[in-house]
Amino acid sequence: MRLRLINRSLLSSPISCCRRNFHHAFLRAKTTDPAIFENSLEKTLEEHRSANRQSLIRKVLVGPAPPTPEPSTVPSERLVEEPPKLKSTHQTSTRKRITATQKTPARHSGDRKSPAYRNIQWKTRGKPEQCPWLDHIGPKTCSGGISQLDGEIRALDKYMTPTTEESEVMRQIVSEVTEIMNKSVRGPLQITGSRRTGFQLSHSNLNLMLQVTDPARSPSSIRQPSAARLKNLRHYRKLLLTVTHALKQHPDYAVQIDQGSKPCSEAIHRPTGVHLHLNCGEELPAYVEYTQDFLAEYPSLRPLYITTRLILETQGLFGPARSSIDSVTLQILLAAFLKLNHGRFQRISASGSYAEPLLTFLRTFGSEVDLKTTGVAVDPPGFFDADSVKAATSTPAVAHAEHDSEDNILPAYIRGQRALITAKRNAAIQGNKALAARLCVQDPANYLRDLGGSCTRTVEVQTAFANAYARLKAALDAWVPSSPDDGNEHLRPSILSYVVRANFEDFEARRAKIVSRGTN
Incomplete structure (x- = not known):
C-alpha cells in the first residue's frame, strides 16, 4: 500500500x-x-x-x-427628509451640520399656509360680562329661581340659533361652492356636521362632503374592501387637490389641503369669515343619523347641548384643537344621560323646565362619575369600567361554553367595551397617563371606537361641570326676583351668567359680518 x-x-x-x-x-x-x-x-x-x-x-x-x-x-x-440607512456617528454629525448651514423652507409655506381663521373670543379681558340672551325672555317676572333658569336656557337657545338671514347666507355659500366645483369635479355635495343634524350655532363650521362612488364597494358584494384603503385615499386626495385649485381661483376663498391620514380641505370664506371643512366620502357619516334620531326623541337635547357647550367654550375647554371634548361627543354624552334618565324628566315639554336636567347632568358628570376610569355608552345606555366588563365576561353562559367561542356568546357592545377598557389599562401600564385618563364614549355606530379620543383634559372638563353645578345652586338659593317697579330694566338678574361668563362682542361682530354678506 x-x-x-x-x-x-x-x-x-x-x-x-x-x-x-x-x-x-x-x-x-x-x-x-x-x-x-x-x-x-x-x-x-x-x-x-x-x-x-x-x-x-x-x-x-x-x-x-x-x-x-x-x-x-x-x-x-x-438631505433633510431622507431617513438615514445606518445609525452611525458619521452620518448623524453630517446631518446636523447640513441642517444647520442650510435653511430648509417650512412644509406649510406659501400656498400651504393655514387660512387666517380666528376662533370666537369669549374672554372679557377688561370688557364687561354680557347676558344678551335675556332680551329673549321678555319683561315678565319669573316666580322662582328654577323657572328663571329654565327661561334663560330657552332664551340662550333662541339667541345662539342662526337667524333666517344667516341660514340664507349659508345656502348661498353652498350653492357658490357647488358651482365652482362642478366646473372641475363632478359629484353631489352634501352638508354634514351640525348644520345638517340640527345642532348648528351662528358660528358653527360649514362641513361639506363630496360624495364619491366606489365601484369596488358595490352593494351586491359580500366582502367589500375597506373604504379607507390606500388607493381610495389617494383618489380622495386627488379630488381635493382639484377642488382646492378651483377654489383658489376665486378671490373669496382662502384654501388649504390637509395632508393627513384622512385627506380634507380647510377653507375660509373671506366676506363672512365662515370656516369650511371639505372632505370626500362614499356616504354620510354614521353619527348624522344617530344624532338626528336622538334629537327627535329628546327635543331637550339641543338647548342642553348649547348651554353645556357655552359653559365649556367660554372657559377654553371645547373642541379637539384644545384637546377637549368635541361637538359630536358632547351630543352623544347628553343623549346617553337623557336615555339613562328616561321618564324622570317627564315635565319637559313645551311648558316644562330645562333647569332640572341641566343641574342633574352637571352633578352626574361633574362629581358622581369618574370619567377617567369609567366609560359612557348610549346604545344601550349605561356606564362601564374594568369591574363591569369583567363581570359581564364572567357570566355562567360564557364560563360553561364548550363549543362556542367567547366572542360568539358576548354581545357586540360588551366586546367593544372590553377593548376600550383594555386600551386604557394598557396605556396606564405603559405610563401614558394622558391616554389612560382620556374621555371614553363608546361610538354607537362602531362599538370598538372611542368618540372621546381627542379629549385628554378629562379632569378639567369634570371640574368645569362640578364648578358650574355649585355656582348654579348657589345662585338659585340666593335668587330674588326683581320687581317691575324698580325701574332697572337694563340690570335684570341672571342665573345663567354665573356659569356663562363671557363678552359677546366678538360673536356679534361675526354674526353681523355674515348678515352683511347677504345684503350685498
Missing part, C-alpha cells in the same frame, strides 16, 4: 495562510493567530470563525467626520 504525503500547508491555520486580497481595502483590526485546541475540534473551529469575522467586518471609527461635498451640490430637501 502506497502512502501519500499530505501537504502541510493544508494543515496550517486559516489565518496564517494567504488571505483574500480584496478585503485589504477595508479597515480591519490586527488579530493574532487563533489558538488550536488539541482535544476539541469544535472549539478550534469556533475560534477560527471568530477570527475570520473580526478580519472581514469593517469597524466604524468614532472621530472627526471626513470631508463631505458642498451643500450646494446635493439637494437640501433630500
